Amino acid sequence: MTTPAQGLHPHVLTALGLAITAGEYPPGSVLRTDELSQRFDVSRTVVREVVRVLESMHLVESRRRVGVIVLPTASWNVYDPQVIRWRLAGADRPRQLRSLTVLRSAVEPVAAGLAAAHATPEQCRELTEQALGMVATSRGRQLEAYLVHDIAFHRVVLNASGNEMFARLGDVVAEVLTGRTHHQVMFEDPDPAAVTLHVQVAEAVRERDAVRAEELTRQIAVGALKELDVLAP
Template identity: 75%
Template sequence: MPQQESPRDQRERGEGGGLHSRVLAELGPAIASGEHPPGTVLRIDDLESRYGVSRTVVREAVRVLEAMHLVESRRRVGVTVLRTEEWNVFDPAVIRWRLAGADRSRQLKSLTTLRTAVEPVAAGLAADAATPGQCRELTVLAAEMAAAGRAADLDAYLVHDIAFHRVVLEASGNEMFARLGDVVAEVLTGRTEHHVMFTAPDPEAVTLHVRVAEAVRARDAVAAESLMREICVGALRELDILAP
């Protein structure tokens, strides 16, 4: 099955679907990237004419942005861009928009710090809760990462890396952790795009992934946790070197 894509996935990127998604796909990033700094007041009429759509469409897009706490709409005033502290920074759409924007590296850093907190705990839980199928998946994915690493195939490496972390988070049995799979995917993708200069992945990281898979399989929660922590702090350190 070739990764079938839901109509919603397209819509979120503003490709398919309704007009309001297109407006959202332009306005969202514009705000998230700081193009319209906090305090800016947007007028519905302006947006209407700027995007060449009806008021209905603009209002729906604004409602969504409001739900993400990016803007606040008030009578007699307009649509005000809120301070960044108000934003729902956990919303996958907001994360994507910000990563696409200006201070990408600052974003990557704070997201990687989050990983450092969450993933080790998730790995520890996964050692207790993973199904035999998930254990097998992890082993296979780690092996494929190793293979891709040897072949210096960065694309394949990324795909398996993302899949690996996603399985760990899902195997933890905690829905909150599981939902961070998308976040991790964005971070890893962003990271690879960032230092495209590197020719091959860090062999040490590969080894750590293999050992995490082994630890989960062996039901060794302590080892799984500390190995995953090593992976994450490694990622954090790497980031500090490349983008101070």
């Protein structure tokens, strides 16, 4: 299964990144650039660039006279969106989804509280719009449309928090929500209680009620965690 890509560098990078994050090479494994260049049928130049990138993600370490050593999971840059995507595509996706959801449960309530304080009128409007969109698509098997609004909603909250670190988690949340919808058994429509909570969060932010926005978002997070427990105990 060769990964499709426009250039050689992206091709080799994703191939190696996927293989390593999938645990195909256990920590301590040694790769050599010449061997890789042969295997992928590219020049050493390309391989070296790829290795440098993997090194910056702390997936591997390059040592003279030894080769390219695969590092243990503990040292990986698990916040790198690229790494997250690779891992979500692999086997320990459930574990990954869980740890990301826990992260969400910590961050999003605080972000919502800040959003209540800092959101611009435009952001309030957008938030309400997405919440209403969720309501509209919450019944009758419109899961894909619902997902779009759900992602947009959470992204607005994170952006409106005014905190750069929170804002950058928008992609992570998008991955998690997408994963949940696509991967898990989604015969049923979304939980009506959750939908209501989203509407109420939009309300709280609009009314500048930080405490309420935080608490309501915390309830959403608790719901998401419970959902995980049901499906992967």
